[in-house]
Amino acid sequence: MNRELACRDHWAGWNVAAAGRNVCLLVVVAMFCLGPLGWQILASVKPDEELVRLPPLVPTRLTAAHYERVLFHSSLVQALINSAVVATGTTVLALMLGSCCAFALARLPIRGRPMILGAILMASMFPPIAIISPLYLTMREMGLRDSLIALGLAHTVHALPLTIWLLTVAFRQLPRELYHAARVDGCTPLKALLTVVLPPARPGLAVAGLLTFIHSWNEFMFALTLTASDTARTAPVAIALFPGLHDIPWGDLAAASIIVTLPVAGLAAFFSRHLIGGLTAGSVKG
Amino acid sequence: MKVADFNGQKSDGPGWNLSERIWGYAFVAPAMTLVSLMALAPIGAALWLSLRHRLPIFGVDEFVGLANYLDLLGDERFWATLRTTLYFTGLSVGLELPIGLGLALLLDALTDERTRFGRLAQTVAIVPWAVPTVVSAQMWLWLYQPDYGLLNYVLARIGITVPIDWLADPRWAIHAAVIMEVWKTTPFAALMLLAGLKALPWELRAAARVDGAGWWDGFRSITLPLLTPVILITLVFRTMDAVRVFDAVYVLTGGGPGNTTETLSIYAYKTLFQSLQLGYGSALATAMFLISAILSSFYVLLLRRRMRDTT
Numbered sequence: 151m152n153r154e155l156a157c158r159d160h161w162a163g164w165n166v167a168a169a170g171r172n173v174c175l176l177v178v179v180a181m182f183c184l185g186p187l188g189w190q191i192l193a194s195v196k197p198d199e200e201l202v203r204l205p206p207l208v209p210t211r212l213t214a215a216h217y218e219r220v221l222f223h224s225s226l227v228q229a230l231i232n233s234a235v236v237a238t239g240t241t242v243l244a245l246m247l248g249s250c251c252a253f254a255l256a257r258l259p260i261r262g263r264p265m266i267l268g269a270i271l272m273a274s275m276f277p278p279i280a281i282i283s284p285l286y287l288t289m290r291e292m293g294l295r296d297s298l299i300a301l302g303l304a305h306t307v308h309a310l311p312l313t314i315w316l317l318t319v320a321f322r323q324l325p326r327e328l329y330h331a332a333r334v335d336g337c338t339p340l341k342a343l344l345t346v347v348l349p350p351a352r353p354g355l356a357v358a359g360l361l362t363f364i365h366s367w368n369e370f371m372f373a374l375t376l377t378a379s380d381t382a383r384t385a386p387v388a389i390a391l392f393p394g395l396h397d398i399p400w401g402d403l404a405a406a407s408i409i410v411t412l413p414v415a416g417l418a419a420f421f422s423r424h425l426i427g428g429l430t431a432g433s434v435k436g
Numbered sequence: 437m438k439v440a441d442f443n444g445q446k447s448d449g450p451g452w453n454l455s456e457r458i459w460g461y462a463f464v465a466p467a468m469t470l471v472s473l474m475a476l477a478p479i480g481a482a483l484w485l486s487l488r489h490r491l492p493i494f495g496v497d498e499f500v501g502l503a504n505y506l507d508l509l510g511d512e513r514f515w516a517t518l519r520t521t522l523y524f525t526g527l528s529v530g531l532e533l534p535i536g537l538g539l540a541l542l543l544d545a546l547t548d549e550r551t552r553f554g555r556l557a558q559t560v561a562i563v564p565w566a567v568p569t570v571v572s573a574q575m576w577l578w579l580y581q582p583d584y585g586l587l588n589y590v591l592a593r594i595g596i597t598v599p600i601d602w603l604a605d606p607r608w609a610i611h612a613a614v615i616m617e618v619w620k621t622t623p624f625a626a627l628m629l630l631a632g633l634k635a636l637p638w639e640l641r642a643a644a645r646v647d648g649a650g651w652w653d654g655f656r657s658i659t660l661p662l663l664t665p666v667i668l669i670t671l672v673f674r675t676m677d678a679v680r681v682f683d684a685v686y687v688l689t690g691g692g693p694g695n696t697t698e699t700l701s702i703y704a705y706k707t708l709f710q711s712l713q714l715g716y717g718s719a720l721a722t723a724m725f726l727i728s729a730i731l732s733s734f735y736v737l738l739l740r741r742r743m744r745d746t747t
Contacts, residue, residue: 172546172553173553175542175545175546175553175557176546176553176556176557176560178542179539179542179543179546179557179560179561180557180560182539182619182623183560183561183563183564183623184560184563186572186575186576186579186619187563187564187567187575189575189578189579189586190574190575190578193578201584202583202584203584204584204585204586204589205589207589247466247467247470248467250463250464250466250467251463251464251466251467251468253463254459254460254461254463254464255464258456258457258459258460258463259456259457259460260457260460260461260464261457266464266468269468269471269472269476270471272475272476272479273471273475273476273479275676275725275728275729276475276479276725277679277680277701277721277724277725277728278680278682279680279682279701279704279705279708279721279724280478280479280482280704280718280721280722280724280725281475281478281479281482282478282705282708283482283485283708283709283714283717283718283721284477284478284481284482284485284718285474285478286709287481287714288478303470303474304474306470306474307470307471307474307475310467310470310471314467338459339456339459339460339463340459343463364566367568368566368568368569368570370568370569370570370682370683370687371682371683371705375709385568386568386569386570386571386683387570389568389570389571389574390570390573390574390683390686390687392574398577400578400581403574403578404574404578407571407574407575410568410571411566411567411568411571414566414567414568415563415566415567417566418562418563418565418566419559419560419562419563419566422558422559422562423555423558425562426558426562426627426631427631429624429627429628
């Protein structure tokens with residue numbers, strides 16, 4: 151309150167100037183952050199002949215041909231479905247395993263907490279490239295190579311450290327009495343977790359889920375090595391290995407890129423405040 | 437009330453009488469099993485592999501001790517990729533931090549007046565973070581296109597008429613990758629720094645701003661020292677990420693031209709999956725882990741010293 155008042159005094163009579171300045175600043179930030187993406191959107195609606203020359207900067211006519219081609223005449227849709235399945239499965243599994251583990255770490259009297267945290271930290275510190283070859287060999291042995299299951303499991307393990315960390319913080323913020331009261335009423339710890347702990351922790355769960363979904367949707371290295379054919383390939387791999395006979399089909403590639411980016415960029419922008427809170431919590435309080 | 441008090445109080449019938457601690461282990465077990473099987477065991481296996489010569493195509497699989505690591509020391513290409521990785525990391529983190537700090541101060545200024553601008557700006561700033569790295573690489577490939585890419589067009593308009601072949605010119609390719617990385621990760625660094633700024637006590641911030649002292653003095657003597665811990669943590673995160681960079685550079689240049697943009701991850705990947713030298717590739721990956729561990733413990737030391745000095 152005080153701070154807001156001080157600021158208002160400071161800027162009294164400057165509202166028009168301040169608003170003008172703010173608009174300018176916002177334009178600078180937006181140009182930097184969205185410029186390259188905007189250029190890609192333009193490329194996705196430019197007719198072919200205008201893609202290979204510059205100027206004109208702005209297309210003289212708009213075309214949906216690129217979108218039509220990648221949506222109806224390529225394997226992109228299959229890749230999008232694969233990505234959606236893997237990302238959703240990963241999110242559900244990571245939240246289930248993560249909330250159980252985080253709850254035990256936050257509230258139950260277990261021994262070896264430092265060891266558990268150390269193992270989780272270790273798993274997240276090691277560069278993914280280091281574990282990818284043993285993982286690949288194991289998955290091949292188990293006949294899980296080129297399947298969505300292998301990829302989903304890899305993504306879940308990748309997501310667990312952050313999920314456990316975020317949920318432990320979220321559970322610790324809830325009053326202890328909530329859980330104790332449920333126990334006195336005769337709930338088992340599992341039932342107490344499901345009925346009185348998880349519901350009020352919804353914001354934390356949402357942030358952890360969103361982060362997991364976005365990471366899984368965007369992940370490339372595991373997806374590249376653990377999948378081999380169109381049936382299991384995810385969207386980022388499809389974008390990286392975008393087929394072109396002689397030249398890169400810039401228009402189609404741009405359209406495919408925009409389609410793949412839209413779900414995650416949309417989610418991130420829509421929930422930006424919650425995500426920023428979740429992502430930066432560790433750095434500020436930690 | 438102590439948790440132990442609940443033991444033996446339940447009357448829900450048989451099977452529900454497990455103690456809290458056993459429940460705790462049951463809760464931890466699934467996650468830990470998965471982490472052990474899919475992360476810790478592979479780490480162990482990678483360490484074990486790094487002590488072996490394993491070339492599936494030739495049917496070679498033998499224990500060689502530290503031979504792979506000794507080979508590493510004499511491997512010209514390893515040192516070259518290490519140099520490339522450190523150059524890439526140093527330059528991109530070195531650019532991200534000041535630009536990110538500037539951006540954070542801009543966003544901070546926007547949210548100071550009670551407007552919607554700040555929220556809108558934060559929404560905009562999180563977008564580059566959410567864009568898949570692979571897509572970002574393709575976007576920049578398009579911007580860097582030498583004949584009809586936007587960048588060369590703009591350069592030509594401001595008088596630089598000799599087109600730069602960004603990704604085929606060994607002098608430019610690594611810098612092109614750095615520019616892309618800076619675009620993708622700076623807004624996020626800015627958001628972290630912004631959260632740090634917001635967490636500072638407002639009295640100090642007001643003092644830094646309003647007092648007779650100039651803006652720069654206030655920033656340098658009050659804001660910056662208080663922000664140091666957050667800056668260091670941002671540095672750790674960004675350095676760890678940049679050292680293991682893979683998809684961005686892999687899609688943008690594939691390591692070329694002539695291996696000039698090959699990073700440690702890309703070299704390890706090619707060794708593992710293209711020349712199928714599983715032992716040597718694992719040694720490379722382990723070396724990478726050691727390098728990032730050394731870098732981050734260096735930061736932790738700095739952070740600890742800083743904390744001790746200020747308290």
